[in-house]
Amino acid sequence: NAGVTQTPKFQVLKTGQSMTLQCAQDMNHEYMSWYRQDPGMGLRLIHYSVGAGITDQGEVPNGYNVSRSTTEDFPLRLLSAAPSQTSVYFCASSSPRRLTEAFFGQGTRLTVV
């Protein structure tokens, strides 16, 4: 049971480049979400999904897109990277029947230069 898998673990982008952070879970969880972690800011919610085909914005959605075509995958897209998007990104998943047991990926450290 792999849990939540994020790829890549590290990435350096140039300003204006696009990329997709991948997140996959093998627990058949309906709920998936993306957070970003910045020094002194804790983790903040970017986007979330309560099931395939359903997504919604969190606290800091600007500059990011998501889609949820399958239960397993929830990719996060940066269309035009900016230095302000330098951060550590976490994907998480949970079941609505066991909300208190959220599973986190290992995180992706993204640097935009």
Added chain:
Amino acid sequence: AQTVTQSQPEMSVQEAETVTLSCTYDTSENNYYLFWYKQPPSRQMILVIRQEAYKQQNATENRFSVNFQKAAKSFSLKISDSQLGDTAMYFCAFMKPYGGSQGNLIFGKGTKLSVKP
């Protein structure tokens, strides 16, 4: 909107001693969950302990216990017999189990705990 406040950016404790990390939150909800997460240098997010708001009894997990004061909206974490492996960032978090944004976590800014030998 819910907010979570951790007023201690950094703390240190001697090995084998006890330390308490503070957390306050603001919500108009009556039913919710509270959590403490540990993030060691490996960056992994590890659930330490959780508390359901409708339970008056404070949660305990081995050396970790909470002091949950619902009326005061306070949720502190006590670590007894501190160990070097407890050195980490600790985050307090809030979750609504229903309604819009259910299941999503609202985090405090974290407390960096150093355990000294």
